[in-house]
Amino acid sequence: MIIIENTSISEDILNVKFACDLGTCHGACCVEGDAGAPLEIEEISLLEDYIEQIKSFMTPAGISVIARSGVFDYDIHGHFVTPLVNDLECAFVFFENGVARCAIEKAYDEKKIRFRKPVSCHLYPIRIQCFNNCDALNYHSWSVCSSALKKGIKDDTYIFQFLKEPLIRKYGDKWFKKILRIKNDKAGNQ
Numbered sequence: 001m002i003i004i005e006n007t008s009i010s011e012d013i014l015n016v017k018f019a020c021d022l023g024t025c026h027g028a029c030c031v032e033g034d035a036g037a038p039l040e041i042e043e044i045s046l047l048e049d050y051i052e053q054i055k056s057f058m059t060p061a062g063i064s065v066i067a068r069s070g071v072f073d074y075d076i077h078g079h080f081v082t083p084l085v086n087d088l089e090c091a092f093v094f095f096e097n098g099v100a101r102c103a104i105e106k107a108y109d110e111k112k113i114r115f116r117k118p119v120s121c122h123l124y125p126i127r128i129q130c131f132n133n134c135d136a137l138n139y140h141s142w143s144v145c146s147s148a149l150k151k152g153i154k155d156d157t158y159i160f161q162f163l164k165e166p167l168i169r170k171y172g173d174k175w176f177k178k179i180l181r182i183k184n185d186k187a188g189n190q
Contacts, residue, residue, distance in 0.1 A: 004178045007171065012139035013126060014183050017152030018159045024147035027100025029124055031089035032144055035075040036082030038120040038127075044080060047071035047104070050113040054092065057103035057110075062091040082118065122166035126159065158183070 002009040030037075039047075047054070048071055055063055065083050073083040083091040092103045104117045116122065125148075127140045139159060152162065160167065160179050168176045 002179075002182055004175055004182075005171075006133060007135045007137055007175070009179070010136075010138045012141075013137060013159045014179070014186070016139055016149070016159050017155075017157060018125065018139075018145070018148050019151040019155045019157045019162050020145075021147040021151040022099050024151075025144055026098055027093070028144035029142070030093050030100040030102065030121075034087075036073055036084050036090055037118050037124075038075075039072055039080040039082060039118050040120075041080065043115070043118050044072050046113075046115040050104075050107065050115060053112040054103050054107045056112075057094055057106040058092060059085070059094050061085045062089075062093065062103070065091040116169075119166060119170050122169065123163055126163060126167075128170075 002011065002014070051066065051071055055066070058066070062085055065085050069083050071083070072080050075081045085091055085093075089100065090102075093100045094103050094106070095101065102117050102121065104113075104115065107113045108116045120128070125140045125142065125145055126137050129136045129138070152158070160183070164176060167179070
């Protein structure tokens with residue numbers, strides 16, 4: 001584990017090579033699993049504020065789920081998550097050329113809202129667990145991302161490099177520069 005400020009970072013985040021390969025996986029992480037994406041309380045408010053703009057990019061099934069249960073649900077541990085359609089795909093998913101895409105991010109890209117998407121989605125395959133005001137950042141290894149591991153090796157890209165933008169979004173530029181220094185120091189010592 002690596003400690004930076006109030007975060008504890010798994011060595012995997014610095015050592016595993018990873019780069020999403022949507023052409024191969026088709027966004028499987030958004031349509032498989034046993035719960036929706038984790039949500040922060042502030043994100044629920046943003047989703048509630050922007051739901052009308054987001055709906056224009058959602059599927060009818062996703063809109064129906066939101067109409068019935070709202071913009072969030074609970075996982076088995078009682079944590080806030082995005083709701084699911086038929087216990088499978090995220091309610092905010094739409095499909096473009098057979099690839100699962102995010103309606104929230106599409107509304108953001110179209111400049112209809114100022115919220116990109118939940119940070120947990122932006123950071124995937126990093127998952128965050130909070131313990132005593134400290135965030136533990138861990139790599140979530142999942143078979144649906146096997147093509148991302150191959151692409152990461154081919155592109156020579158580590159998880160933390162691939163996720164630079166969302167890591168800076170969550171923890172800031174100074175924090176990210178500390179990760180770079182740590183990785184460079186480790187590389188220099190090998």
